[in-house]
Amino acid sequence: MQPEKYRRNPTPNLADRQWPNNQLEKAPIWVSVDLRDGNQALANPMTVDQKLKLWHELVDIGFKTIEIGFPSASQPEFDFTRRLIEENRIPDDVTVQVLVQAREHLIERTYEALEGVKKAVIHVYNTTSVVQRENVFEKSKDEIKAMAVQGAKWVQEYAQKASIAHPESEWVFQYSPESFSQTETDYAVEVCKAVMDVWQPTVDNKCILNLPATVESNSPNRFADQVEYFIRNLPNREAAIISIHTHNDRGCAVAAAELSLLAGADRIEGTLLGNGERTGNMDIVTLAMNLYSEGIDPELDFTSPKKWIEVVEEVTQITTHPRHPWVGDVVYTAYSGSHQDAIRKCLLKQKNGQPWNVAYLPIDPKDIGRDYEAIIRVNSQSGKAGSAFVLAQEYGLNLPKWVQLDFAPVAQKLAEEKGGVVSHIDLFEAFKAHYALGENNDQLENYKVDRNGESETVQLEISGEIWAGQGQGTLSALCDAYQKKTGASIDVIDYSEHAMHQNAMPDGKDAQAIAYVYLDTPQGKTVGIAMAQDTVSAMILAALSGLQR
Ligand SMILES: CC(=O)SCCNC(=O)CCNC(=O)[C@H](O)C(C)(C)COP(=O)(O)OP(=O)(O)OC[C@H]1O[C@@H](n2cnc3c(N)ncnc32)[C@H](O)[C@@H]1OP(=O)(O)O
């Protein structure tokens, strides 16, 4: 490694920065750049049909501004723009945005592509960064500013020309000092001011100034300083919408965008799941869901991610990481025992309509189209709570704690043998086998329970033999019957029963009830469990099962 090869990118010294004291209160203006920045990062750019498919998903999610491409760059980009307009696919409340360099022939072609559009943002850019000024453009600061001014003039002039044939078209102008974060912030202000001097925006007719971290090269706090400094020093700031466009080279694109909002930005450009150049663009899903998890309406609808994720994966040919924030396959899943235990306990206490208060789950997975089924998966790192959760979730079994403890070694052995996640089916099979559920129901041929005041008598016919006993309840009468039959004394330590899911009875039989009995016998403590069509049968069978085990 050669750290001496690198140096820190200078940022303003903003000792009185205000952004750390601010809180997010509302969603920003969102702009999807999936069809432009996302697309330009693909080895195989999207076809027109693929773009159309993604366009419809973006509209359904609720984006009101969508950068649809770089129409002057290629015929497919031009054709896509034409199809949206000619096929009347742009809803009235959605504005399309297009990117173009500050070059006249490209700007002219861009307006050609947009002929007849209702409303469009013309996004013109040129780089202002030190490295590009020196090594790519070999131009002075004044020359680079002149390029920006010239680009702004062409954008305005061609809009005026386009309005002759189509006075109904509405044009909004956007300028990006590309690589803003690698530009001296004072100079970025100077260039943007010069662009505003051309466009003469007003509070009622704003322009957009988009500040990109084209290559992320600062920590998010220093990017926020740059943004706050820019906003504080921009004359006529009220006439501009301040937009942010971050990339993810240091893995902090979302953080940088979030802090920029604290620093006063109004608008955020990004892509779904962060597809984009190199390490990607700012991921709008993550930022929007971050806001949501703080109780802010993101104004984008991510309740059914499965549908659009499939489309994004298809058109980008990039699969979604299973740990992708908020929408990855396993992000609401706990494998470890203590997490499972905490989640299970919190979910039991969580009341409808109350603020979400569940450990290890930052939001309710149901809000984003996920089920509780996948929250807890049993493997060899799971404790008793994991199996209990899965059996409760899938089969409606409310295992008392002493059953959880009794069954935990069985589940552990199964997980170790399987070497991975144990399916709920395997877990239930092991549960049924361990407690011989349904296997011995036939041994109880007949029984009769009579209550007389405080006392109960039971008479059972078990495998042809009659047992009879008396006690304060059915179970104590059963213990008495056992003692009379065998001479051995047994006690009931605990007992639990509940109604059953219809589908949980072994062998497809229709069980209505399950009973769990915890017995103290001369041979030691034992658990018996049985399912039956009524609670008394289940209770008697559970006790008999415990005695047999
Ligand atoms: C950070 C970003 O994402 S910016 C967006 C980048 N996206 C794209 O570039 C995708 C689409 N681009 C393209 O298809 C092509 O680059 C085109 C069609 C736009 C232009 O193609 P060409 O003119 O053949 O070539 P190229 O892109 O290499 O242009 C470089 C020239 O444009 C100049 N240039 C580059 N950017 C700009 C700009 N924003 N404004 C003005 N001039 C610019 C360069 O200085 C260079 O000039 P030179 O030829 O005099 O040295």
Ligand SMILES: CC(C)C(=O)C(=O)O
């Ligand atoms: C054109 C600009 C906004 C851009 O895509 C970038 O700087 O990343």
